[in-house]
Amino acid sequence: MNPLAIDFCGLKLDSPIVLLSGCVGFGEEYTRVAGFSNTDAGAIVLKGTTLAPRLGNAPHRVWETPAGMLNAIGLQNPGVDHVIREILPKLDFDETRFIANVCGSTVEEYAEVTRRFDDSPIDAMEINISCPNVREGGVAFGNYPGMSAQVVAACRAVTRKPLIVKLSPNQTDIAANARACVDAGADAFAVINTLMGMAIDPETRQPIIGNIQGGLSGPAIRPIALLKVHQVYEEVRRDGTPIIGQGGIETADDALTFLLAGSATVGVGTALFYDPLAAKKINAGLASYLDSHGLGSVAELVGALDSGDALDVPASG
């Protein structure tokens, strides 16, 4: 038996590693790199997809920051029909599980994109209510539990495939939002999306990112992400709702900490940009840890945090 295999809301994943939306295009881009294989990931989340095509934001879209980067791509995508007709048929579903990332400007758009993906070979849908880089929709839905629940309920009504809700760290009480989403029918969570940030060029006195603000990712946000995973896990563990923990994960040790905090799978995104073979290395490191600790399955680590007598971490803030 593969010790890295894990069940994630009904999906049988060969590894707890999930390659994250917005980092790997529509699933084939990283296969350009010799030695990279989609089989190294348990699942791959495709680029955020809207009902109609979107050109995305004006340049510059990325900027390096201390231990991380800002991005504001603006949901550039060819629209859901193109994705289903032209892209999905070219993916090899024998290699890994493919998850769509659903975006919209209205509740109706989220539901319609979800409905169209429901009638496709896609394995699951991630509802992106936390994109910080578009004017309408995105994080506007993700910051308020009531709005988040509305989107989730509308999507839930049109699909029986697993629904993963991608939560924003840019909100007051992430656990309360998770609770509202579970009640509305969410099957899983992705924790966290990027944090909002900004960069300015002192010479030109202009913002560097074309969109003015961007989403911060990379190792810089890892401790924040870890805490948010812990908080959401504490809230939803009794429902058995699994989490994709994500935010600056680059090594097997990082992945282990997220598993211990309660995430069933771990997302890798920005790390791929400097280490395209990161997934392979993390798999090897996890297997070695399981072996040296006499564990038969990575599932035994999920939520196995030993808090000792420490005070409870406040559920919000």
Next chain:
Amino acid sequence: MRYLDTDGYPWPSRTRRIPLTIRGTIFLEEAEILEHRAYPAEQYIVTVSAPEAARHATPGSFAHIRCDPGIPLRRPLSIMRAERASGRLQFLYKPVGAGLAALATREPGERISVLAPIGRGFEPDPARPRILAVGGGVGIPPIVFLAEDLRERAGLELMVMMGSEVPFPFDLVPATRAIDGVPETASQSLALFEQWGIESRLASGAGLAGCFDGFVTDLANGWLRASTKQELARTQIVSCGPEPMLRATAELAYAYDLPCQVAVEEYMACGVGGCAGCTLEVHGANGAAMKRVCVDGPVFDVRSIYAKPSIGS
């Protein structure tokens, strides 16, 4: 060879199989620095051992380099020379920003992670054998690569023009022939190009000896103006350099009605087409689109990037 499945629309089936041509085309190599030399005005030429990249690189393609383990993102550098036999890659850069400043401190014997070759390079039109190659500043490297690659092709007439505001990090020699439309003040050429039998002339606004005093695109304009109609019908332009220079090159392409390919730069994250962070707005028959500089470029048709200047501008 890996395959993908396309039959049985819309579900994948296992019957009809088409090669996945993009797979395994970029190589990740821990490249040893063989030589790292500093030149005047903060210019560096670094030579590394990266055999797979050297074997597969084409002029205009680039390498995405991890300058230092402490720098989060890789930095794209155009490949200046790629020697298949020895497996060497060479780059010219200025240490602009934290990444390239860190690279400048790396010494021979150290290893750097090189992801290469990346991107669609120059694809000169075989129907136009008279090629004007215009390079400016840190845009010079792909022009050198193209010249070296084309030097033994029969029937090509290559004219290379390079501009720089700082001393060229190459050996210069007096040009041996007069060229119509090129002022006598542009008396120097690159020694390497003389060896290769390729004409080259230089421009600088910084008063460098033996260089045309002005923009490289003005030097190129003089040469084009002196060309006959028949010559222009066989001419195309390839170019790489700073944005104002590319814009001026575009004006030449429109003015003389010449095909023109340019290599462009943009801030870049993944470098393999995954993040759409390095896009550029291009215009084609189907309207505007955002293309990724890394894998859709870095070479683009100049007309897809710059509109025709309005009359009088």
